[in-house]
Amino acid sequence: MRVPFVTFKPLEKELDTELRSAFERVYENSWYIEGEEGKKFEEEFAAYCGVKHCIGCGNGLDALFLILKACGIGEGDEVIIPSNTFIATALAVSRTGARPVMVEPHLLTYNLNADKIEEKITECTKAVIAVHLYGQPADMDAVQEVARRHRLRVFEDAAQAHGALYKGKRVGGLADAAGFSFYPGKNLGALGDAGCVTTDDDEMAEKIRALSNYGSDYKYHHIYQGYNTRLDELQAAFLRAKLPILDKVNEDRRNTARRYLEGIRNPRLTLPHVDWDLYTPVWHIFAVRTSKRDELAKYLEEKDIHTNIHYPIAMHNQQAYQELGIARGSLPVCEEISDTQLSLPMYYGMKDEVDYVIQALNDWQ
Numbered sequence: 019m020r021v022p023f024v025t026f027k028p029l030e031k032e033l034d035t036e037l038r039s040a041f042e043r044v045y046e047n048s049w050y051i052e053g054e055e056g057k058k059f060e061e062e063f064a065a066y067c068g069v070k071h072c073i074g075c076g077n078g079l080d081a082l083f084l085i086l087k088a089c090g091i092g093e094g095d096e097v098i099i100p101s102n103t104f105i106a107t108a109l110a111v112s113r114t115g116a117r118p119v120m121v122e123p124h125l126l127t128y129n130l131n132a133d134k135i136e137e138k139i140t141e142c143t144k145a146v147i148a149v150h151l152y153g154q155p156a157d158m159d160a161v162q163e164v165a166r167r168h169r170l171r172v173f174e175d176a177a178q179a180h181g182a183l184y185k186g187k188r189v190g191g192l193a194d195a196a197g198f199s200f201y202p203g204k205n206l207g208a209l210g211d212a213g214c215v216t217t218d219d220d221e222m223a224e225k226i227r228a229l230s231n232y233g234s235d236y237k238y239h240h241i242y243q244g245y246n247t248r249l250d251e252l253q254a255a256f257l258r259a260k261l262p263i264l265d266k267v268n269e270d271r272r273n274t275a276r277r278y279l280e281g282i283r284n285p286r287l288t289l290p291h292v293d294w295d296l297y298t299p300v301w302h303i304f305a306v307r308t309s310k311r312d313e314l315a316k317y318l319e320e321k322d323i324h325t326n327i328h329y330p331i332a333m334h335n336q337q338a339y340q341e342l343g344i345a346r347g348s349l350p351v352c353e354e355i356s357d358t359q360l361s362l363p364m365y366y367g368m369k370d371e372v373d374y375v376i377q378a379l380n381d382w383q
């Protein structure tokens with residue numbers, strides 16, 4: 019049996035009619051940027067997240083960047099981020115001219131360890147970006163508590179966690195603003211690049227909307243030296259077709275995760291930890307750890323089970339971030355994760371594949 023790491027086929031088959039008619043609708047209208055589909059998707063996604071505003075943009079990196087710019091963060095400022103995240107979280111910070119400051123995650127949840135934030139705060143610290151990594155919300159109460167004491171802004175990087183709940187509340191509405199990505203592989207994915215910001219803050223929403231559209235509040239009237247990063251009509255229409263089944267998609271991923279968690283019995287593997295009473299994760303990634311990671315990946319590949327590593331090189335060890343001068347070995351938890359982490363197949367519509375993966379893992383000596 020072949021088990022891909024990810025495939026969109028089951029979802030696209032189920033929504034075939036809806037996706038094709040989304041295309042038809044936009045094409046018939048001949049209106050491709052800044053139109054009704056974008057407006058409606060923004061309303062629908064804001065309602066879904068339980069926030070006042072959703073502002074579409076070109077991708078998740080831009081969403082985070084726009085949030086930071088709208089808050090005036092730039093040169094000379096520092097922004098705290100987790101060390102274990104996709105590089106976009108750091109890039110959003112450094113693109114403003116500010117410095118990303120990395121805080122270690124918990125080894126069991128892979129998410130930001132809020133107890134480690136305080137020691138990284140300086141006079142230059144302006145904000146914390148909490149990442150809901152692999153689809154599990156960060157401990158936002160703990161993050162908010164530190165942030166309140168030091169008067170820091172808190173933002174969410176929700177690119178991997180559409181629909182996840184923290185203490186019953188949806189991500190996207192847990193901080194001053196949140197950035198989402200609709201990259202095709204995310205839990206809610208477009209058929210191309212797309213992203214958005216969610217926030218309850220009227221002023222920030224207005225500024226982000228203007229910044230994303232050439233700094234313009236109405237056509238040919240420019241109040242900022244802005245950017246061009248917008249959610250186009252086609253992607254918005256595709257997202258509108260997919261949003262109604264997002265909860266179903268996430269529930270299906272949760273079932274797969276439960277089967278993995280209950281079925282995998284191999285002392286050489288460490289499974290991800292979830293406190294199900296407080297967290298409802300959406301399993302963007304199902305991450306296991308083992309000291310023989312590369313060996314395991316090769317073994318699974320031979321059984322036609324395809325895996326991935328998130329992420330093989332810790333951010334501070336990436337060539338792009340040598341300028342930060344963070345020595346190898348100084349973020350040991352993050353390095354431990356990049357040396358031992360393996361992401362198992364996880365996508366909507368997995369059936370017997372789950373048992374096949376579990377059996378292979380349990381047979382691994």
Ligand SMILES: *Cc1c(COP(=O)(O)O)cnc(C)c1O
Binds near residue numbers: 149175199211
């Ligand atoms: C995917 C992702 C992003 C960036 O999203 P893009 O749409 O690819 O720009 C940001 N942060 C995290 C954690 C991500 O996984």
